Amino acid sequence: MAFTPMMIDLYDRHVVIVGGGKVALRRAKTLLKNDAVVTVISPKAVEDIVYLWTKGQLLWKEKYIESTDLKGAFLIIVATNDPIVNYNVINWAPEESLINAAADVEKGNVAFPSFFRRGDLSISVSTNGASPQFAVKMKKELECLYNEDYGDYVDFLSVCRQLIKESFLDRYQQKLLLKEILSEEFLDRERQRSFIESLNKNGKMIERVNQNDG
Numbered sequence: 001m002a003f004t005p006m007m008i009d010l011y012d013r014h015v016v017i018v019g020g021g022k023v024a025l026r027r028a029k030t031l032l033k034n035d036a037v038v039t040v041i042s043p044k045a046v047e048d049i050v051y052l053w054t055k056g057q058l059l060w061k062e063k064y065i066e067s068t069d070l071k072g073a074f075l076i077i078v079a080t081n082d083p084i085v086n087y088n089v090i091n092w093a094p095e096e097s098l099i100n101a102a103a104d105v106e107k108g109n110v111a112f113p114s115f116f117r118r119g120d121l122s123i124s125v126s127t128n129g130a131s132p133q134f135a136v137k138m139k140k141e142l143e144c145l146y147n148e149d150y151g152d153y154v155d156f157l158s159v160c161r162q163l164i165k166e167s168f169l170d171r172y173q174q175k176l177l178l179k180e181i182l183s184e185e186f187l188d189r190e191r192q193r194s195f196i197e198s199l200n201k202n203g204k205m206i207e208r209v210n211q212n213d214g
Ligand SMILES: C[C@@]1(CC(=O)O)c2cc3[nH]c(cc4nc(cc5[nH]c(cc(n2)[C@H]1CCC(=O)O)[C@@](C)(CC(=O)O)[C@@H]5CCC(=O)O)C(CC(=O)O)=C4CCC(=O)O)c(CCC(=O)O)c3CC(=O)O
Pocket: 026, 027, 100, 101, 102, 103, 104, 105, 110, 111, 112, 113, 114, 115, 125, 126, 127, 128, 129, 130, 131, 132, 133, 135, 136, 139
């Protein structure tokens, strides 16, 4: 079974994490960074989960999981170390909930890739569970290749795209320019600045043409 790579908006979504160990913590951190509302259900929790709870960043219910705890969950993370509990949770899950089964990914319908961000750029690697460590290794290689400069570069591409789309250029010329800025030379800040300046000048030309027309 292959999972479909997609991006998901978890803002304000209710996520229930069953289990309070290392994997639960890793998921909690990812989910909190993306503004989900996280509840951890587990009789024991690692120190960092307890810390996040005391800071009010998540809710920790210090108990064994029961089916009623899953009510209203948009996403359920099944991450206990007890296969029977994991099995029960998957069976109790409301039909409409997404499920990530950390110990047996095929039992759920959501998988977590290894990923990193550079501003608006996000790069994820998945091996469909074949080798998480290979996914991590590849991610590290890609992190070196796409260093911190790429956050600013993607901002630059976004600004240019906006200006080019608003310009007087026809679709073909727009496409050529959008392609031109993919060249490595535009990783250079000075080159970015002068290119945006020239696009802005073009924009001003349009304004002038419009004013003269009016
Ligand atoms: C299917 C999946 C679950 C899912 O999608 O939820 C899954 C499943 C399993 N992982 C296991 C083990 C390990 N996983 C890691 C690390 C990561 N695992 C992650 C994802 C995934 N792991 C999904 C598939 C991803 C893919 O293949 O692309 C990462 C990328 C993201 C994350 O977890 O947030 C994160 C790296 C974060 C980062 O740094 O980027 C390490 C290394 C470590 O912990 O340092 C080990 C120990 C070494 C080893 O065993 O290889 C085991 C055996 C457990 C056991 O032995 O009991 C299973 C279960 C099984 O295979 O049966």
